[in-house]
Each structure stands twice: as C-alpha cells, then as structure tokens.
Amino acid sequence: MEELGPTFIKLGQVLSTRPDIVPPEYLGELSKLQSEAPQVPAQTIRSLIAQELGASPEELFKNFSDTPLASASIGQAHAATLHDGTAVVVKVRRPGVVAQVQEDLEILSNLAKQAGRNWAALADFNLEAITTDFAATLRAELDYLQEGSNAERFARNFANDSSIHIPKIFWETTTSRILTIERIYGHKIDDAEILALPAIERNALAELAAKAAVKMIFEDGFFHADPHPGNLFVESTDCIALIDFGMAGEVGDELQAQLSNLLLAFSFNDPDRIARALLELSINRPATDRVHLRQDVLRFMKLYQGRQLGQIEISPLITQLLSILRNHHLQMPGEMAMLTKMIFMTEGMGVRLDPAFSLGTVIKPYAGKIALSRVLPRNLRRSLFQWGIEAADLGANLPEKLRRLLDVLDDGIEVHLRSDELAPMMTRAERIGNRLVAGMIVAAFIRGLGELTAADRERLNTWQNALVAGGVGAVTALGGYLAWTAKAQRR
Template identity: 30%
Template sequence: MMENQAKKLKRTITLVRILIKYGFEELLIRSNIRSLLSPSATEADSFESDGEKLSFNVYERIRMALEELGPTYVKFGQAFSTREDLLPKDMIVELQKLQDKVEPEALDVRGFIEADLGVEPDQLFKHIESEPFASASISQVYKATLKNGSAVILKIKRGGIREVVASDMLIMKDVAKLLVSYSEVFRKVNLVEVLEAFEKSIFHELSFLNELSNIEQFSRNFNDNKDIYLIKTYPELSNDNILCMEYVDGVKITDKPVLIEMGLEPAEIAARGLDLYLTQVLDHGFFHADPHPGNLLVLASGQIAFIDFGTMGSMMPKDKEQLEDFISYFIAQDARRLIAVIKKMAIRFSIPDETKLEKDIHDFFNLLEGSSLHQMDVKEVLSKFSGILNENEILMPEHLYLLVRGIVLIEGIGRALVPDLNIIESLKPYILKIALARLSPEYLQKKGIKFLRTMADALKTVPDDLVSIVSKLNSGELKVVQEVRELPALQERIVQGFNRTVFAIVLCGVWISSALLVLADKPPKWSGIPALAWIGFAISAVLMLILLISYIFGKKPGKKI
C-alpha cells in the first residue's frame, strides 16, 4: 500500500509539472488537483510554465501534454478522439493526432525470452532480430524465425508498464472525482463511469494471455470463412509478457494504389472488410474494437487479416438482440420503439421530458431524410445521435461505445477505397436477415417457451406473496390507506386486463404447439407442413384477431374467469 502511494505521489508531481509547463495552472487551481500532493512535495518542486509551449493554441497544448504524460494518457485521449458529441471539433482534430509510438528501449531479447519462458532461445528460434520493427507504449515487436522456417513476431511487454498504468489510473480517478464535484459538465458526460470502462480496457490490453485468448476465439468464430486470413498463434511460446504469433506479410487496407497493382478491386475489398466487421458484430457478438487501417492487412489472395487483438468488444446474447432491435427501429425510423429499446440497453438514464426526446429523434430522422445517402457521414450521424443521448444523461454500456468507434473507423476505411460508400445501405441485408430469423419456427418456439417459463415462475410466487401480504395486514405491519374513485370502473379494467393476460397465454400455447407440430413432421401434410399445424396456426390467427378486437373496442375476449 505504501509503495503504491509513493508511486502515485511521484506520478502526481509529474502530472502537475507537465500541466503547468503547458499553461494549465488555472485548471489546477480550479479543480484543486494540487490538493492531491502533500505540502512538502509542492515546496520541494518548483513548477514553471514553458513560454515556447504557450505559443500553441489550447487544443495543441492538450495533445502535447497528453503525449508527454505517457501511454495511459495517450490512450485515454485516443479513446475520446471519436467523441465529437462531447468535445469541440478542433480538439477532436488534435486528439486524432495522438500517436501510440515511443522510442524503443534497449532490451536483450534472447535473455528476456530465456528468463521469462525458461527455455534456451536457440532451441526454438533460427533467428531473432535484436532491434524492434515496431515500438508502442505498452510493447515492442520483434521479427523472428522458428527452427522450422516459419516467420513469426514476438510482442514483448515493456518493463514496469503495468505499475506505471496502475499509478496513472489512481491519479486519473482522483482527478475525475474532483472534476465531477466542481463541474456539472463532467458529471453529465459520465466521466467517472467512462474512466472505469477505460481502466478495464487498458488492463485487458496489458495482458497478453487475454490477447491470445481473443485471437483464438476470433479464429473459432471465422473458422469456415474464406474471405478472412486467420493468424496462427504459438501458445507454447507465449505468456502474460510475451506473445508469439505468425508474421503476416500484407498491405495496409487503405493503400489503394498497391491494391490495384496487386490486381485487386478496391470496391470488393471495401465490401469484404465491411461484411467481415458486421459479421463480427451482428452474428458473433465479439468484435475488433480498434479496426484502424494499420490493423487490417490485405494479402495477395484478397483475404483480409485483422491484427492486434488487445481490446475486443463483447456482447451477451441479450445485448446482441437489443442491438438488433436498435438497428431495426433506427432504419425503420420508429422513434417510440427506439426509445424503449434505448432504455433497456442503458446502464442509467435521466430523461426529463420523454415527449421532447421523441421529437428530437423525429427531427433527427427528418434531417437524415433530407440528406443524400452517398453524402452521409456516419461519424457525423452517430455524433448527432450521441448528443441527443447525452442531453438526457443516457449512459450506454461500454461495448456500444467500442462499437461506435469501430463503425466510424470501418466507414473511414470504406470511403478511402470507395468515396461514395454508404454503410447504411450495407446494413439493410443484415436487417432482412434478422427479420427472417425472428419469423422462424425455432425462434418463435424459443421465445414462446421463455415467455411461458417467465409467466410460470411469476405465478408460482403469487400465492406466497398474497399470504405474506395478508399476514402483514392482519398483524398490523402493513396498512393501506387509499381513496379510489370510480371503483367499479377500476375493477372492470383489472378483470379485463387479467382476462386478456390469460387469453394471451392460451394464444401463445396454441402457437407454440403448432410450431412443435411443424418440427414433428407428421402426415397428412399440405405444402410440406402437417395439417394439424395448419389448424393450430388458423386457431391462433382467430384468437389473435379476437384479442386485437378486444383491445380496439374494449370488449373482453371471452367470459370472466
């Protein structure tokens, strides 16, 4: 604990020095960040602004300060580089300049491998380059050749990087709490929650075993897809500090002239890349969270290889289904249902005026209608929609923010290859696929059984709940004081609602039974479907019609129960 506090204090002093160097002393005073330092620390260090640095505008100075503060702050800035709904455009431009590239540090690669893996490098490798061909804030990457002649890369974690990130995160969380307490703006953008999601993401990226697991799951998902090249990994030569995988000799996906020289059609490559990404999101629910051009390589065969799996987006089946609903209602421009599914998806929301929210979304749809599809910028569309969510303090789960970033990057790649690419049009086949899947007997059977189980579980608890309520009423623990006007009308509505619920359960039962009969495949048949199933579906249709009429005209379906 004392060691962590000492590291935190040291990094805090560095933070204060750099902020003052770039002219942000007023921020320190307003947010009281200096309170994080002990008096002895502030007296021992003199902080002075750098006059040369102050000649740059404020957004340039923010970017330069983040770069000097190191990997944690650079990655945090990169995470906000697509949040045009939150930050000024000029600041977004500067954040997008942030490069996760640092000078390589001296490293005895062979000695590191021997110490960390416990094996003699010459037993496994024919050759290992002593200088890295890529150097980032978290790791350095070296080319090597295995004894069997296979070309591989060795991704080696920088020494002490986990400790640096851990101390940075402690400071950033303290600063976030101060900023939230001093400014309503930071509270509304959910700064603390955003920072928690970022912390989770960066520590996942620090674990090479986590990245290895991501690559293996990604490969299983695309096992039968010929359009993608799946990178081979070497688990026996990997651990939490070293990741060994196949070296892929490919071309950056946005290098259009080289693609044409290779005899490849840029439009086909763009369509293939978009299709592969949408497959990850809508089919697998497990997607690459940073698909920038440097992480997508094109091989001579036309296959696309994704690299760098440190951060992935992941969705549970429920999340994926809600995303499908969101996309369907968005494309259909159904504002009311869109708001309903947003509430289900949100971690937290505070909608002051739902009617205004619905109107804002309708206005947003009208704006889209008035724009030419081929001129539509997905980044701008998502930014405007995120702005509507932020006004209502709607906090969405982390995987959605990762998805938005991914879609913006993929659309940028597509437009670099095909200027008039329209990603909205590309989504429509997936919407049709989702709609057809939800009309299948298997899906209806699954949802019907789930509904009946939910109802059965609810009904099981009703007797016990009633007994408990009556017991509390008798003992005087629970008292109900309520004035009910127009009681007969209220009783009528309650009975009517109960009747409709029971009627709906019967309707579901008949529909599910009919679907099961389809799967049973028993004669006699008509158009390939058993006659009994047709009868069941017909009864279901009649019952549905009666139920709809009862809702429209206020009549009860059947006698009172």
C-alpha cells in the same frame, strides 16, 4: 496525453470516439494520438525473453531479429522464425509498463470519483463507470494470454470464411508478457500500392472489411475494437488478415437486441420506434420528456429524409444520435464506447479506400435478416421459452416480494427531509391553513346571517344597514387577505 504515456494515450484514443461526451473540436485532435514509443534496447528484450521462457532467443527460435518491427506504448514486436521454418512475430511487453498503467488507472479512478461528486455538469456522464470499463479493457490489453485467447476466438468465428485470415498463436512460446503469433505478409490496407488499385478492387476490399466488422457485431457478438489500417493486411484482393487482438469488445444478447431494434427502427423510418430504441439503449432511465425526445428524433430524421440506409454516412448519424442521448441525459452502455470506435474506424478506412464507399450499404441487409430471424420458428420458440422462464420466476418470487412489501407497510414508511427542504413546505402549509381558517369564519358568518334572517325578519329590518356594511367589509377584508397570500405564494 502523449507526454503522460500509454494510459493517457489509450484514454485519448477512446475519448476520440465518444461524441456524446467530447465536443467536436476536440474529437479531431484526440484522433491524432498515436501509440509509437522509443525502442527498448535489444539486450533488454533478450533478457526479458530468457527470464520469461527460461531460454535464450537463439534456443527458442531458429532466427530472431534484434531490430523491432514496431515499438508501441505497451509492447515491442520482433520478427523471428521457429525451428520448423514458420515465420512468426514475437511481441514483448515493455518493462515497467504494468506498474505505470496501474498507477495511472488509480489516478484516473480518483479523478473520476472527485469530478462526479463535485461537478454537477458531469453527473449525467457516469464517469466512474466509463473509467472502470476503460481500466478493464486496458488491463486485458496488457495480458498477452488474453490477446492469444481473443485471436483464437476470432479464428473460430471466421473458420468458414476464407476471406478473413486470423493468424495462429504458438502457445509454447507465449506467456502473459510474451506473445508468439504467425507473421502476416502483405500490404497494410492504406499502403500506396493498395490505394493505387482500380476502384472496383478497392471497393471490394472496403466491403470485405466492413462485412467482417458487421458480422462481428450482429452475428458473433465479439468484435475487434482497434481496426485501424495498421492492423489490417491485404494478402490478396479477396483476402484480408487481421492482427493485434489485445483490444476486443463483446456485444451481449441484450445489447445486440437493442442495436437490432434501433437498426429496424431506421429501416422503417419510424420516429416512435427510434425514440423507444434510444430509451432501451440507455442504461439509466431519468424522467425523460418523451414528447421532446420524439421531436428531436423527428428533426434528426429530416436531415436524412428521402435517403435509404445505404445512402447515409454512419459516423455522422451515430454522432447526432449520441448528441440526442446527451441532451436528454441518457447514458450509453460501456460497451458502446469501443463499438462506436470500431464503427468509426471501419467507415473511415472504407472511405479512404473508396470515396464512394457506404457502410450503410453493408449494414442494410442485416435489418432484413434481423426482421426475418424474429419470426423463424426456432427463435419464436426460444423467445417463448425465455418469457416462460421469466414468468415462472416472477410467479415463484411473487409471494416473497408481497411479504416484504407488507412488512414494510406494517413497519411504516420513513420519509427523510433536510431542514432546507422542510422550511418552504411549512411556510406554505401555514399559508394554506390561514386561508382555510379565514374561509371557515366567513362561511360561519354567512350561515349565521342566513339563520338569523329566517328566524326573525323584523329584527333583520332593524339591523339591515349595519349587517350589509359588516358583510361588505368582511368580504373586502377576506378578498384582500387572499390576494396578499396568493402574491406571497408566487414569490
């Protein structure tokens, strides 16, 4: 994947967070994928800036460093200073990367379609949808205007939180190919200087980052999808800065409600609730054996019996839940791929800072908040209002739906069968028909015999032995025939 370039590196990074698709032995290898790339020559970078912004770096900036701060698979970052003295980072998209990514995405799309059609084992994974979601995310990451918009949205969401610093975007020198953003100073969250801090300070930093992540999911519905240690800087023991907003994900109202239901189900330790929440979370609704699903959930819960949410590692828990989804052919929403990746990264970073860190401890209070929020008057009014709209919409559309149903019934219902499906049905129908005919003949024989007996007992005495012999023979023949046809049917 590293040799194939940026598209496949990103794909591998996403797959490394999909335990519902990828076996465990591959997850660890895929998680090692890095986005480092050879440096683009300084002259090429300068030429791209001049072409895109209409002026040389010397005219646009007070200072511009030719030595890159970082060189990734999609872009290269250079330090610079604005004319007012503000320190910034200028990210320049690598030349030719868009064409390469577009070509790779077409290849992936074709492979997904072919695999989905020709490999029955992949039918439950909806590869085309996964590829489409991945392509949309990667295309957004190629557009620095989108990254700038993401950064400003995060800044609005954390405007009242002084513990999270979101850098400012400078739009005068930003285009789809170039991004100018406030430079962040500090230590990366996994630098030796941070790991050498006292345990209490490292735990506080881990909780700070985790609280920001949980807020993004359950409050904002908009999250940083790539919170690896290189994108988090410690400015002080009570302030963390985020960078690199190209990969962001959204949690819609419906998905947010489904995740909240799952969280509440865990808080109540209720297997039925968990099973229902998993079914609600899946985007497909196959003929699931709910009894079997509940049994799997019960076995899963026994692994965590006697432990509160704050005492549980979240990443293994999610991995096991996704395994249950896979075993029951239930598919996750596309947004869950990035969301799972974000949760895994957040917990992994927290444990590295402090081995005693528990993401569950941070998540647990949200279960109470969610339960309380559902009974608040304003939320009850909103729910009732939404139900009223849906009921009114159903009532308004009901006559039209009924008319369409009647039209279909008037026109008749067509049932299409393939010849290979029809032959066994016809064979079975013939067997059933033969048995019915045999039964009717015997019934007629018995009825005739009864009528003859009632009409003339003297004649019956004359033919008694012959009739008994004939009756026994007929019953024996019928019994043999029924046994033979039943055996043939079982075959």
